[in-house]
Amino acid sequence: MKLLLIVALLICLPAYGQLVPAQDNVPEDTPIKVEGTTGDKAITARLLAITSAISGMEQITASTESGVLTLSGEVANAQLKDEALAIARRLDGVVYVQDMLQEQLAVRSRLAPAAEKFEQMLTKAVQMLPLLVLALLAVLCFSWLGGWLARHSTWLRRFGLTELASNLGVRFIRVLVTGIGVLIALELLDATALVSAALGVAGVIGIALGFAFRNIVENYLAGVLLSTRNPFAIGDQIQVGEFTGSVVRLTSRDTVLMTYDGNHLRIPNSDIITLAMTNFSRNPLRRFQFDVGVSxxxxxxxxxxxxxxTLTNMPGILADPPPRCLINELGDSAVALKFFGWID
Incomplete structure (x- = not known):
């Protein structure tokens, strides 16, 4: 009996020694075993449950076989197609995803998301209609208040401002008051984030426009300087270069003169700052002169x-400054005298 056991053991030992190396050296192309088809059905059901809940993926169909998930059907756009493939690759148990999806090319299907978005915006606008009315009333009220302050600008004179500075200040106050109304309206609509975005865009645009419209910006700054320095007032008679007339108004860009022949003349504010200007109305006194030849x-x-x-005793001739007489030229038969006098 012992002999038979020993013989049986010697026969089995070679076969046992060959099984161990076979388990350690498994080939890389060995097929992955899948137990039944229950996992494939679960993968398909899970994917269809996800895609049916996402707008634009409702028409996706799927099938799974041995862990290979095949997607077919139509999606609204390429972005949804990539998202569907990404979802499929994340499912547990999926070995490979086969893409057979197609994008919808019909005009109606392409317009459907835009129409849905527009419908949502319209619904939101209807819901916010009371706030829109309040925001519009705020802008209108503050705009009216700014216009009222502009029409009653005499109160600025009480602070010692000149007429030109008052006109510039009124325009600034009107814009400021209207801007406050716009900010209140944006606050009511919960859109104050637009202010920061608008300021950022305005800064970039302002730099570009500053180079493109350099002359306009220069004239505007010159207008601010003219209103603060006050070299003339409305109605003054001035001469700028070769142009002479009465000041009608000062705008943010130019100064309007009424010439002596009745024409309106617009002079850029930068020219008034840089060119020589004579104000005939600032000093009411005028000096006259004439020549007299004597023997x-x-x-x-x-x-x-x-x-x-003789000049002192004439009516209208001022005693201060007093009249003067200068010897202008000595001739052979006559002496030329030049007389000066002042009038108001």
Missing amino acids: VTLDLVQVRQLGIA
Whole structure:
């Protein structure tokens, strides 16, 4: 009996020694075993449950065989197609995803998301209609208030501002008050984030426009300087370069003159700042002069005294500054005298 056991053991030992290396060296292309088809059905059901809940993926169909998930049907756009494939690859038990999806090319299907978005916006607008009305009323009220302050600008004179500075201040106050109304309206609509975005965009656009419209910006800044320095007032008679007239108004870009022949003349504010300007209305006193020729035989001291006394006794001639007389030229037969006098 023992002999038979030993013989049986010797026969089995070679076969046992060959089984161990076979388990350690498994080939890489060995098929993955799948137990039944219950897992494939669960994968398909799970995927269809997810895609049916996502807008634009309702028409996706799927089938799973041995862990290979095949997607077919139509999706609204390429983005949804990529998202569907990404969802399929994340499912547990999926070995490979086969893409057979197609994008919808019909115009109606392409317009459907936009129509749905528009419908949502319209519904939201109807819900926010009371707030829209309040926001519109706020803008209108503050705009009316800014216009009322602009029409009653005399109160700025109480702060010692000139007429030109008052006109510029009124325009600034009107824009400021209207801007406050716009901010209140945005706050009511919960859209204050638009202000920051608008300011950021305005900064970039302002830099670009500053280079493109350099002359306009220069004239505007010159208008601000003119209103603060006050070199003339409305109605003053001024001369800028070769142009002479009465000041009608000062705008943010130019100064309007009424010429002596009745024409409106617009001069850029930058020219008034850079060019020589004469204001004939700032000082009410005017000096006149005339020449008188007398004989060389006369006493020039007596002639000078007589001329000054005659001017002093004339009505309208100011005693301060007093009249003056200068010897302008000595000739062979006559002496040219130049008399000066002042009038108001």
